[in-house]
Amino acid sequence: MAKIITKDLNLWYGGFHALKNISLSFESNRITAIIGPSGCGKSTLLRVFNRMNDFIEGLRQDGEVLIDGVNILNGKTDLVALRKRVGMVFQRPNPFPLSVYENIVFGERIHADSVNQDTLDEVVENSLKSVLLWDELKDKLNKSALMLSLEQKQRLCIARVIAVKPDVLLMDEPCSALDPQATMRIEELMRELKNNYTIIIVTHSMQQAARVSDDAGFMLLGELIEFGNTDQIFTAPHDKRTEDYITGRYG
Amino acid sequence: MRKFKEFIVEKLILICGIASIFFVILIFLFLLKEGLAVFKTVSLFKFLLGKNWYPISEPPQLGILPLILGSLLVTLGAAIISIPIGVGCAVYIAEVAPTQTKEILKAGIELLAAIPSVVLGFIGMVTLVPLVKNVFHLPTGLTALSGSIMLAFMAMPTIVSIAEDALYSVPKSYKEGAFALGATRWQTIHRVMLPAASSGILAAVMLGVGRGIGETMAVMMITGNAAVIPHSILAPVRTLTATIAAEMGEAVVGSEHYFALFAIGIVLFVISFAVNVTADLFLHKRQ
Ligand SMILES: Nc1ncnc2c1ncn2[C@@H]1O[C@H](COP(=O)(O)OP(=O)(O)OP(=O)(O)O)[C@@H](O)[C@H]1O
Ligand SMILES: [Mg+2]
Numbered sequence: 001m002a003k004i005i006t007k008d009l010n011l012w013y014g015g016f017h018a019l020k021n022i023s024l025s026f027e028s029n030r031i032t033a034i035i036g037p038s039g040c041g042k043s044t045l046l047r048v049f050n051r052m053n054d055f056i057e058g059l060r061q062d063g064e065v066l067i068d069g070v071n072i073l074n075g076k077t078d079l080v081a082l083r084k085r086v087g088m089v090f091q092r093p094n095p096f097p098l099s100v101y102e103n104i105v106f107g108e109r110i111h112a113d114s115v116n117q118d119t120l121d122e123v124v125e126n127s128l129k130s131v132l133l134w135d136e137l138k139d140k141l142n143k144s145a146l147m148l149s150l151e152q153k154q155r156l157c158i159a160r161v162i163a164v165k166p167d168v169l170l171m172d173e174p175c176s177a178l179d180p181q182a183t184m185r186i187e188e189l190m191r192e193l194k195n196n197y198t199i200i201i202v203t204h205s206m207q208q209a210a211r212v213s214d215d216a217g218f219m220l221l222g223e224l225i226e227f228g229n230t231d232q233i234f235t236a237p238h239d240k241r242t243e244d245y246i247t248g249r250y251g
Numbered sequence: 252m253r254k255f256k257e258f259i260v261e262k263l264i265l266i267c268g269i270a271s272i273f274f275v276i277l278i279f280l281f282l283l284k285e286g287l288a289v290f291k292t293v294s295l296f297k298f299l300l301g302k303n304w305y306p307i308s309e310p311p312q313l314g315i316l317p318l319i320l321g322s323l324l325v326t327l328g329a330a331i332i333s334i335p336i337g338v339g340c341a342v343y344i345a346e347v348a349p350t351q352t353k354e355i356l357k358a359g360i361e362l363l364a365a366i367p368s369v370v371l372g373f374i375g376m377v378t379l380v381p382l383v384k385n386v387f388h389l390p391t392g393l394t395a396l397s398g399s400i401m402l403a404f405m406a407m408p409t410i411v412s413i414a415e416d417a418l419y420s421v422p423k424s425y426k427e428g429a430f431a432l433g434a435t436r437w438q439t440i441h442r443v444m445l446p447a448a449s450s451g452i453l454a455a456v457m458l459g460v461g462r463g464i465g466e467t468m469a470v471m472m473i474t475g476n477a478a479v480i481p482h483s484i485l486a487p488v489r490t491l492t493a494t495i496a497a498e499m500g501e502a503v504v505g506s507e508h509y510f511a512l513f514a515i516g517i518v519l520f521v522i523s524f525a526v527n528v529t530a531d532l533f534l535h536k537r538q
Contacts, residue, residue: 080435090431
């Protein structure tokens with residue numbers, strides 16, 4: 001089932017046309033990868049889905065972005081509710097300078113009207129378990145999250161998002177700060193998470209896109225050149241430019 | 252030739268560096284020499300905790316507790332007033348204000364920092380003192396509270412500009428992370444930005460308030476200068492600094508009174524030094 005559908009999405013940074021007529025749909029319980037050269041608008045597209053571009057001055061966008069059938073681009077959208085449903089994991093792990101525990105319950109604290117200790121403990125345990133950190137960290141919950149390894153930090157950031165119970169996970173190059181082993185393990189985690197979430201990942205690594213995604217879209221200079229099943233995109237691309245890019249002939 | 256020039260410049264800079272340290276040491280030694288002499292006649296304990304400051308009675312009573320308490324009271328009051336306003340202002344400038352308002356506010360704060368303290372004291376004397384007198388129905392408006400309010404004005408620029416820097420240097424990714432989790436602006440500020448900038452803000456407060464401890468002119472003009480142990484913030488007080496400034500002219504060189512004033516200088520020095528070092532520790536912890 002299509003979770004997110006964009007229709008003729010256009011976005012301008014001031015006079016710069018960064019997204020051009022993007023129309024595509026993202027399926028539930030699948031991992032969709034967005035690939036393309038640097039500056040083609042991958043992050044921009046991702047940040048449309050949780051309206052993180054809103055902070056940028058001079059931003060203009062038109063078209064439609066339907067999440068569960070509701071257009072989120074109009075002024076009436078409740079941004080807090082939207083961001084609860086559409087979580088985001090950033091390129092550089094960005095845990096808050098708080099304890100592991102407080103990082104995970106952050107969402108609960110800001111969204112719940114009243115918090116009770118048992119609920120918080122439960123949220124922490126469940127979230128850490130789902131990113132496979134519980135055994136490592138269960139005795140270190142009060143340690144500062146800044147003391148963790150990069151991989152642990154990124155897992156913690158994923159846990160922090162999961163704790164808010166979103167349905168969509170946006171991941172903007174989530175592994176680019178990690179070494180190959182850690183990358184493999186995060187990919188493993190993504191495959192596990194996709195049973196419960198719609199995952200969209202932006203990545204520079206074609207291998208990663210091929211390994212982890214079910215669908216893939218190739219972008220170039222703000223345009224979506226080709227979108228389809230990952231196997232098809234990587235083995236039999238319809239567009240010459242896609243082929244050039246995935247075979248490494250593109251600058 | 253070039254090497255020679257290099258050599259000369261290098262040595263000159265070295266001499267400048269050594270000279271400044273040399274002068275500091277000289278001043279400090281002088282302060283110690285003159286100040287410690289008072290302890291030939293009064294014990295340290297009696298000096299610090301003595302309740303009476305009658306330097307020209309016979310024999311002189313040299314207890315500086317009322318002065319220490321006066322300084323503390325005025326400074327504490329200033330801290331209570333300036334911390335929330337200063338930090339609030341910094342948060343507004345760093346996180347909320349639109350660019351234009353921000354520039355205007357920053358210029359205003361710099362202007363405030365540029366007002367000489369004697370001018371502030373004078374303005375305080377003719378505006379603030381009568382106001383305090385009328386509002387609290389006091390016999391005189393020359394009180395610790397007036398001093399506190401005035402000092403708060405003086406501490407504000409330091410607090411605002413350093414706290415603002417601290418907020419700016421919080422990584423943008425923290426803010427993004429909070430917003431992406433659905434936090435509102437206020438939640439982001441108080442749950443993420445303020446804790447992340449806390450050591451810098453603490454340093455800002457200490458430096459701002461620390462400046463108050465050493466402040467003399469304005470305080471002398473509006474606190475009433477009564478060297479008695481204050482029982483409330485609405486009583487006249489005399490601070491350590493004001494005591495030195497007011498009495499140095501009339502103290503006979505080499506008298507106990509004279510030595511005692513230098514000893515007060517040492518006490519001030521120690522307090523300021525401690526505050527600055529602590530603030531420094533917090534600033535470095537941040538980096
Ligand atoms: N805030 C902004 N203001 C103006 N232009 C911007 C802004 N953010 C991005 N751009 C421009 O929009 C284009 C797309 O940027 P975007 O960050 O989406 O690219 P990307 O595909 O994610 O690149 P990368 O792979 O390097 O992360 C770039 O040309 C960039 O310079
Ligand atoms: Mg990007």
